[in-house]
Amino acid sequence: MNAKRIDHVGIVVKDLDEALATYGKNFGFSVDASKGGEVAGLGIKNAFMPVGESDLEFIQPLTSEGPVAQFAAERGEGTFMLSRAVEDVEKAVEHLRGLGVRVGNPTNGVAFVSMKSTHGVNLQLIERKNS
Amino acid sequence: MGIGATHIDHIVISSNNSGATAQLFADNLGIEIKRKMIRPGTSAQLAFAKLQEVVLEFAGPPQVDPDAEVKAKLWGLVLAVEDIEAAVASLREQGYTCSDPSKAVQPGAKIATVKGGTSGVPFAVIQYNALPIEEQA
Numbered sequence: 001m002n003a004k005r006i007d008h009v010g011i012v013v014k015d016l017d018e019a020l021a022t023y024g025k026n027f028g029f030s031v032d033a034s035k036g037g038e039v040a041g042l043g044i045k046n047a048f049m050p051v052g053e054s055d056l057e058f059i060q061p062l063t064s065e066g067p068v069a070q071f072a073a074e075r076g077e078g079t080f081m082l083s084r085a086v087e088d089v090e091k092a093v094e095h096l097r098g099l100g101v102r103v104g105n106p107t108n109g110v111a112f113v114s115m116k117s118t119h120g121v122n123l124q125l126i127e128r129k130n131s
Numbered sequence: 132m133g134i135g136a137t138h139i140d141h142i143v144i145s146s147n148n149s150g151a152t153a154q155l156f157a158d159n160l161g162i163e164i165k166r167k168m169i170r171p172g173t174s175a176q177l178a179f180a181k182l183q184e185v186v187l188e189f190a191g192p193p194q195v196d197p198d199a200e201v202k203a204k205l206w207g208l209v210l211a212v213e214d215i216e217a218a219v220a221s222l223r224e225q226g227y228t229c230s231d232p233s234k235a236v237q238p239g240a241k242i243a244t245v246k247g248g249t250s251g252v253p254f255a256v257i258q259y260n261a262l263p264i265e266e267q268a
Contacts, residue, residue, distance in 0.1 A: 004182065004183070005182055005183040005184070005185065006182050006183075006185040009208060011250055011251075011252055012250075012251075019250050022248060022250070025225070026225045027133060027134050027136065028134055029133075029136070051136055051138055051139050051210065052138020052139060052184055052211075053138065053184055053185075054139050056139075075251070077250045077252075078250070078251035078252060079205040079206065079207065079208070079251075079252050079253075080205070081205070082142065082205055084182070096160075099158070099159050100159075101159045101160075117159065118203070119201045119202060119203035120203050120204055121152075121204060122205065123160075
């Protein structure tokens with residue numbers, strides 16, 4: 001698996017609008033309106049703020065279930081996930097599984113590496129062509 | 132008002148065995164460890180890998196229990212800024228507690244930590260080429 005860029009860093013927040021206002025006003029970042037929104041299947045809503053070639057993803061849980069809600073319940077707010085861009089997520093998953101790494105099945109261009117294979121770091125692979 | 136951030140400079144992954152975590156990422160994820168060092172002052176063990184413009188910093192304690200289960204977590208972010216003095220002044224105006232910029236482990240760089248008001252994310256800002264050339268070694 002070739003080294004590619006970090007696509008984004010996921011940050012769990014209690015109130016998405018408040019976090020975006022804080023980072024916008026105090027850090028000078030702007031929301032990328034082409035990404036984000038409510039993801040009913042994951043029970044979250046999110047928004048992205050580009051910083052150089054990577055984004056900060058702010059994620060608010062909307063339900064009490066799922067990994068984001070669990071993180072929020074246990075730790076409150078904080079750095080949740082690292083997302084790494086890959087050229088072809090299917091090939092990346094196949095490659096990692098060949099090395100014995102536990103990876104979930106890709107869905108909509110995204111796959112999650114088991115935290116048992118990363119010493120506990122929440123790592124996502126995301127397909128980004130030509131990035 | 133902004134801090135003049137140009138990119139995420141590095142992402143810190145904290146581990147009770149930073150060498151083992153860095154090696155795991157290298158073996159399984161194709162990430163090349165470019166540099167290892169002991170942090171002056173704290174003796175923390177550090178390892179660095181670069182994925183285009185972002186550095187992954189694996190940070191751990193000086194002493195490692197070889198029998199302990201290795202546990203790591205994403206910790207904080209360091210943003211590269213064009214002018215660290217201006218960035219710190221701007222953040223302090225907004226009510227943040229920032230350390231004074233000081234010499235970083237990265238050659239020629241200055242770094243300052245930012246406390247509070249960051250949605251639980253430990254933040255720092257770094258400026259490269261911030262030190263006079265005679266202090267960059």
